[in-house]
Amino acid sequence: MALIDRQGPRLPRTPVTLELDDIQATVLRYRPEPYYGTHVMLQVADAHAGRELLRRLAPHVNSAADWWRADDTWISVAVSYTGLEALGVPEDSLQSFPEAFRMGMAARAQDLLDEGDNAPENWDEPFGSGQIHIGVSVFSDSADTWRRTTELARRQYQGFQGLTVVLEQDFGAQPGDLNPLGYKDSIGQPAIEGCGVDSLPGQGQPIKAGEFILGYPGENGEPLPMPTPDVLGRNGTFVGLRKYQSRVGTFNRFLRAHSETEEERELLAAKLVGRWRSGAPLTLAPEHDDPELGADPHRNNDFTYANDPRGHCVPLGCHMRRMNPRDTKMAILADVNIHRIIRRSTTYGAPYDPDQASSRDDETPRGLYFIFLSAKAMATLEFLQQEWINNGNFMSLGDERDPNIGLQEDGATFTIPRNPVRRRIHGIETFNVLRGGEYFFLPSLSALRWLTDLA
Incomplete structure (x- = not known):
């Protein structure tokens, strides 16, 4: 999502009340378009x-200062928590x-409803093992x-005794920056008070800001409890990472089984998410x-559901409406x-191919690292998993689950409201299977320096 200064006067400035020069850039900078990158876990x-x-890396970790006009x-x-232990x-x-956070995502599987295909015993190594620090x-x-920046980062840890790379994953560089099921994603980020840019x-x-960054008041007017000492907790946040394997063959077969034409397939795909694959x-x-609408960040999120209370346009159970019900x-x-x-x-692996429809295509390495930040990431993820993703009661949909990232049971359904009779699609399957997860603490720049000075 382009939000930097080249959009000029369309980005009104507002007062900065956050300590941007101490907050890591990734908290506020939107993912570039196009985007390229690498995750390394040690x-x-x-x-x-x-x-x-950490001492070597700290000078190269970017702050959020002037995040709207930065490169x-x-x-x-x-x-991770086991990483904090390992650092002393x-x-x-x-x-x-x-x-x-101390328990870790794998140990919270029951609270996250990570069962069956999504259970930790089915995760890829080294997720859930405590080895990711x-x-x-x-x-x-x-x-x-x-490539240059990744090599710069590598030089800080290569050749070190006592450090082992346990995972390295390149991501991005997909045609059109589409996700593994062919959608434009990462639309509709929250606006954060005091960040310096208007909504x-x-x-x-x-x-x-306290809903996302520790040390500031949240929606209830009070800051959340944070790790001690203050230099460790303030201006930090928590990160949830969940690796999904996308079942492209299953997804394409589902669209074909319930649609007769390409136009109908694309409309059904849009109904599942709430957006066309372009992002519109x-x-x-x-x-x-x-x-054109889908590509415009000043228009593609400018709507409410006031005129669609029953979901005739945007189904109540679609992915977008579940994750942000708005009004x-x-x-x-x-x-x-x-x-x-x-x-x-971030998206990894082979790009989406609408012609792939076999069970073998489900196993092609490709998917999504669902990465999110929140000052209470653990509690938020457990709420989302229990109430909005794997439950339909909050929308009066019974046991229907999120059609995008929900773990579907046998005979699961997806409802498309319409006049005069709703359409209920039976046999929706799981399109994204969980293959790993971890909780991290994203420290401030001051906290990084504090960690390096531990005796």
Whole structure:
């Protein structure tokens, strides 16, 4: 999503009340378009080596200062709970982190409804093993800059005894920057109070910064509890990472089984998500795709559901409406603002191919690293998994699940409201299977320096 200064006067400035020069860039910078990058995950066997790595990396970790006009290349560094232990963080500081973070995502599988195909015993190594200690990510808007910046990051950890690369994943560089099922994604990020840039059309009033960044008041007027000492917690946040394998063959077979023409297939695909694959929302383009609308960040999120209370245009159970109900009247009330997340998801592997429809195509390495940031990421993910993704009661849809990332049961359905009779599609399958997950702490730049100085 382009949001930087080249859009000029269309980005009104607002007062900055956040300590942007201490917050990591990835908290506020939108993913570039096009985007290229690499995730590297390391295991720390020697605390001194781990702290030395952070000392070397710290000068290259970009801050969020002037994030709206900065170059579209940055490095971020995050640390898991087992990583904090491996770095030698004092016990009183370790115990100040939330319990769910200390337990780790795999141990919270029951609370996350990660069962069956999504259960930790089916995850790819090394996820859920406790071996992932430090995550380093490079984001860039060009292949050349990505390669140079990734090599710069590698030079900081290569040849170190006591450090092992346990995972390395390149991402991005997909035709049209589409996700593994062929959709433009990463649309509709929340507006954050005090970040220095006014809301884009459709973002609504900015959400209190404390919902996303530790040390600031949240929507209830109070800051969330944060790790101690203050230098460790303030201006940091938590990161949830979930690796999904996309079943492209299953997805394409589903579209063909329930649609007779290509036009009908594309409309069904739009109904599942709430947007056409170009990113154009059904609220603004209900009958035909509008790629120009989908590509315009000043228009593609500028809508409400006020004129579509029953979901005749945008199904109540579609992915987009579940993850951000906006002004939808819900059967089970919830404050939408306290469940919003910052998304930095990345696509990996082979690009989407509409002609692939065999079970073998489900196993082609390709999918999504669903990456989100929140000051209470663990509690937010558990809420989303239990209430909005794998449950339909909040929209009076019974046991229907999110058609995009929900784990579908046998005989699952997806409802498309319409006049005079709704359409219920039976036999919807799981299109994205969970293959790993971790929680990380994304420290401030001050906290990175504090971690390097541990005795």
